[in-house]
Amino acid sequence: MDRIPTLDLRRLDSDRDAFVAELGASYRHFGFCCFSHHGIDDTLIADAYGEFARFFALPTEAKSRYTVTAPGGGGRGYIGFRVETARTSDIADLKEFYHIGRNDGPPDDPVLRPNVWPEQVEGFRAHGLALFGAMEAAGQRVLTAIALDLGLEPGFFAQLTNRGDSILRALHYPPIAPEHLPAVRAEAHEDISLITLLVGATASGLEVLTREGAWLPIDAEPGTLVVNVGDMMQRLTNQAYPSTTHRVVNPTGDAARRSRYSMPFFLAPNMDYLIETLPGCIGRDGNHYPEPITAHDYLLQRLREIRLQTG
Known part of the structure; x- marks a missing residue:
């Protein structure tokens, strides 16, 4: 297997x-893994990108009004340029982003915090919530297939993610300036949640580290879900399913003078779920994670x- 395949998600029902x-x-x-025919409407994706780009075009002072400074605030609202730093690096990434979370959590939930919405961009909330719902639905279909591959009931993940603190991240990578270097748009890292869904970014740059130690670019067709x-x-x-290191590299030439936008969705379990190794995944090498953690x-x-x- 020398390239990441693109599968038709409709085959979950037909094949x-x-x-x-x-x-x-x-x-x-x-x-x-990449997927076509995932059910996320192309028009919704394009419209959401438009609304998010309008927000990021606002002055820094206006955007910073939506930074949540309370403990745990990084899960909602605006996070400024050069804040997030990969755990293997001391240099912050060249990106700013906005977090949208579940909007139907009970008001007294100790973990699910309320969303904050920018007043200056009229369609931001509606498109953000619509995209959140569409990506969550697609993610549940992928999780159904994962459950079946792991020998579990098809609804295994649905019951442990129905109150999860999943996050839609609207990401903006500004044009590269000489003073930014040697920083990169997103240093090599792994994601935290169960799975991450990414609808086509507006420019290339995503690369995956293979088992052989080579960086493999992901240049998926438009409309593909990664x-x-x-x-x-x-x-x-x-570790039967590895959390693979990936990065977003800096472009060169004219592309370096253009912004890049992407919209990853981090699908998370319920926050009180105890992450404990599945019995069916403990083989001859033993359990790599003997201590459960919520x-x-x-x-x-x-x-x-x-x-x-x-x-």
């Missing part, structure tokens, strides 16, 4: 066994490492 086998093979080898394994899934599956505690631990959590 389930073969589809699940191909998906499982891709995740076990790459930690990544879905990768996160650290929580890696823990749950005892999703909330693990999330806070990782957010501190990348400077998005101070409390």
